[in-house]
Amino acid sequence: MAAQRLVRDLCRMLKLDPFDIQKTALAPEPDPNTAWTIVAAYFDDTVEGLHALVHRPEFEAHLKAHFSQLPLPPPEKEDPAWYALRNVIYAFGWRHLSQHTTSGSFCYTDGDGWKYFLNALSVHSQLLYCRTGLMAVQALIAMSMYVDGIGNPSLEYMLCVSSMKLAESKGLHREPALAWDLDQSAIHTRAHLWWSIYIYERHTAFMSGRPLSIDDDDITCQLPTDQPGGDHADLDYFIGSITLAQISGRIWRMTKRLKRATPTFQEIVDSISQLDSALGDWYSSLPSSVKIDTATHSLPPDIHPYKALFLYCGYQARLILLHSMLVRPWNEVPALSGEYDKDRFRKHVWNSTEIVAEAARNIIRCLQHINVTRSSPKALVYEWPLVALSTLFIYVLQFPKLPTVAADIQFMDTVTGHLDYVGFASADLDFPFAREVTTLARSAVARAARGDGFATKEPFSQSHVASQLEGQATQAAESVRFDNAAPSDNPELFHTMDPDQEVWGTLLQWPDGDDTSFGDVLGNPALDIMSNSFM
Incomplete structure (x- = not known):
């Protein structure tokens, strides 16, 4: 539940x-x-x-x-x-x-x-x-x-x-x-x-x-060349925010285009790679006056902390959105019809998996800079932390024997502690979801260590992960489909649609998919714990 x-x-x-x-x-x-x-x-x-x-x-x-x-x-x-x-x-x-x-x-x-x-x-x-x-x-x-x-x-x-x-x-x-x-x-x-x-x-x-x-394409308004007050750091932030917003639009249009078509795996990989490069080039080009130091995660001194955090966490969140098309359990793993390079397929899926997990860790590392007040924005305080938490939760359930699992559980504990503090400081907000999924992840790792039914007993390595991904690939449909739908045989998992609540789109990007079963979508028996525990 x-x-x-x-x-x-x-x-x-x-x-x-x-x-x-x-x-x-x-x-x-x-x-x-x-x-x-x-x-x-x-x-x-x-x-x-x-x-x-x-x-x-x-x-x-x-x-x-x-x-x-x-x-x-x-x-x-x-x-x-x-x-x-x-x-x-x-x-x-x-x-x-x-x-x-x-x-x-x-x-x-x-x-x-x-x-x-x-x-x-x-x-x-x-x-x-x-x-x-x-x-x-x-x-x-x-x-x-x-x-x-x-x-x-x-x-x-x-x-x-x-x-x-x-x-x-x-x-x-x-x-x-x-x-x-x-x-x-x-x-x-x-x-x-x-x-x-x-x-x-x-x-x-x-x-x-x-x-x-x-x-x-309908916008011809010129980009600003100065900022009221003449602050160069604020102008750098403003231009950087505009560019990130434009890339967000490109990601949205790409996902919509893929949803409406039956693209090949190569077309999907090319689309993701182009936008990944655009995001990376954008963040690399930001002046140091608005950029968080990626090595120390320290804030730039000449700009409001929330502005630097919005750019950095917004960058990480868009990496998660972009690469999740290949790794989210409610997205069907895409495969080419006919013959294709399985090694290359596995490489791309594993690369996206690692990018998504590291982006989640980077968001969590920024929580130390969040000052929780009445004015604090939702995205920084709990929306992006919840995205990071759910991302690592899925990652741990998929690969509970990777050597990074212990550290990832600690990252999840960090989010849980942060959200517990938000609840304490506000006296109104409460996020039991964070505590529950962290407990589930820890339980999954313990069961995997015991070889308790759903996880293999051999140590997880990249080659073993690749073999799991290959298994998922062979189960995919002949054509590429992105469903992102709450599975029909488990309608309570993501809450039955209620038009009064406007639930569509809140957790799922494309909520109008077909009748794919939950087990077929997940493709990994290690994730059974999630479906069983959420009911």
Whole structure:
């Protein structure tokens, strides 16, 4: 039941309960002195403020003009875009300051931050369907980033897509035509806003398994050549994030293309190799100012730690996604029809297996740098650690006699300890899945050491692993298929589909496969412990 509970708990966070946003009076806004303190905290101390999504001098000028009005206008008489942007920045600033003044629960409804967010959300329809400027786009993407903090419901995908579609309707994805008569400042503002949304949309789609909202071929907006404030490290981070987002789109399009076709093994290997090279070249080309030292896993000193971690862990997570097509147990192992080079096939599958396992270890090594607060992003705190944990779990079950198994169990213990601390610090989040799968992995290794039925007694070597992979290959279908489906004979493994929960895509990339049985997909008797224990 562990996997089912994990899927259920994650999917429940995708939506709000109706009573959370039932029609109530809008929350009162802070007095001017408190408001200026909150705004300063947002721009000075939050990673979102440092990202310069909102131009500080322009915002502060609006706020000064707002407080100069006596009496202050009621919300229904205000510009909805300004009302939403002001309140979501209040929410950010309050949440950051509350980390130093409150303790205990990270529950999103505790304190004034959520009330300010609901103020902003109350004008969501006006932002989309009334005449607005760029401030409405800024407000929507800022709202999306706000709910990405741990403890908040996972509304970021829907809000981010809304901001992207509004941005498209205003032509932000296009290079401005001369007839628009925009000055360079306006062009730079539009470009910075568009690419900020693009980065975040690719990230949320990648994390949730949702489709991309725009094709890269439709984007002609120029890349930014400078960063507000003139910080070179931030510009390096921004350009690096854009490139990683573009590679994510290429991975998505490649998997979709392979899903719709019947590619040969060579076509699959070539596709994976090209994107693997693109990822490697991208990370190698990053300036040292934004790059984590791969030898010591130390952070660069001149940039916010979360920015460097997003680039590095995002890189590792995409390696896992890319190479998992050959190694995940719910993906059929692809094989060529007719004759093919079995040694070469085994080599590629084993290489992808090792890349996926090492990428998971690298994500776990970064946990030492995560400071768990109300503002911490979900991806760094538990989403990527859960990806790494499940990756090593499968790896250990497949090869329980490899010499790296003891160290990998320790890596899994590290994730379990980290998530236990998250649960303790938040008083709301709980991840029993981590403890359960780590216990299962340890049990599998012990059974393998005893030769207890499902594992061979001889030591695992690369040649032995290769022979196992060959066995999997010979069981594959004549044509290449990527199903990624919850097996029909074990429907409870990944939770029965519930349209109200929006469960599709949360753990499985392609949930619309055929009726392949669980045993046929796994192809390895060592993994029986997983299917038996999850029921």
